[in-house]
Amino acid sequence: xxxxxxxxxxxxxxxxxxxxxxCSPISGHRSVSWYQQTPGQGLQFLFEYFSETQRNKGNFxxxxxxxxxxxxxxxMNVSTLELGDSALYLCASSSAGGELTDTQYFGPGTRLxxx
Amino acid sequence: xxxxxxxxxxVSVSEGxxxxxxxxxxxxxxxxxxxxxxxxxxxxxxxxxxxxxxTLVKGINGFEAEFKKSETSFxxxxxxxxxxxxxxxxxxxxxxxxxxQKVTFGIGTKLQVIP
Numbered sequence: 001x002x003x004x005x006x007x008x009x010x011x012x013x014x015x016x017x018x019x020x021x022x023c024s025p026i027s028g029h030r031s032v033s034w035y036q037q038t039p040g041q042g043l044q045f046l047f048e049y050f051s052e053t054q055r056n057k058g059n060f061x062x063x064x065x066x067x068x069x070x071x072x073x074x075x076m077n078v079s080t081l082e083l084g085d086s087a088l089y090l091c092a093s094s095s096a097g098g099e100l101t102d103t104q105y106f107g108p109g110t111r112l113x114x115x
Numbered sequence: 116x117x118x119x120x121x122x123x124x125x126v127s128v129s130e131g132x133x134x135x136x137x138x139x140x141x142x143x144x145x146x147x148x149x150x151x152x153x154x155x156x157x158x159x160x161x162x163x164x165x166x167x168x169x170t171l172v173k174g175i176n177g178f179e180a181e182f183k184k185s186e187t188s189f190x191x192x193x194x195x196x197x198x199x200x201x202x203x204x205x206x207x208x209x210x211x212x213x214x215x216q217k218v219t220f221g222i223g224t225k226l227q228v229i230p
Binding site for chain 1: 217
């Protein structure tokens with residue numbers, strides 16, 4: 001089975017621009033979660049989607065948004081980029097029962113640099 | 116909300132020495148705990164998880180972790196470090212938020228293995 005894929009792997013943007021990141025989950029997985037990873041903050045939860053619906057959301061400003069398509073692929077968008085948005089953005093999929101024991105499978109991440 | 120604390124953001128061990136990475140949890144109910152590993156330029160990979168079936172959990176690559184309720188700990192160990200173990204390790208706890216799983220990660224511990 002193919003793993004979680006994320007595109008692009010690297011992005012360089014300037015302040016004020018917007019960006020869209022894409023994630024394709026493992027086949028059969030219907031839950032997709034997004035995390036922001038930075039050296040000082042570790043992994044911060046952004047949001048989780050299941051069957052095209054956002055089920056959970058972290059404490060990020062409204063500039064961060066996401067969506068999920070009927071094939072479970074997900075995108076996240078960041079508008080009006082700030083320097084502090086530079087980070088590794090990780091996507092994770094799970095089989096999606098939403099149970100406490102569910103394992104999340106991570107993609108390699110998209111490295112976003114904001115200049 | 117449940118949380119985990121990883122003691123030591125950097126740990127150095129000699130090749131062949133014991134690896135001990137510390138994780139303490141804060142939870143009012145029995146927790147579900149995970150250890151993930153992240154190699155450079157990659158996403159996170161599950162090492163092992165505690166789901167209350169057994170207090171000693173064996174994972175991949177020779178790692179294991181013991182759940183100790185009295186100490187609220189879930190430390191990760193490996194008897195003999197290998198150079199390939201150099202990576203960042205994350206402890207995580209699974210919690211319900213709005214009825215669905217939400218995973219909270221620790222800040223991470225970077226393991227350096229000295230030849």
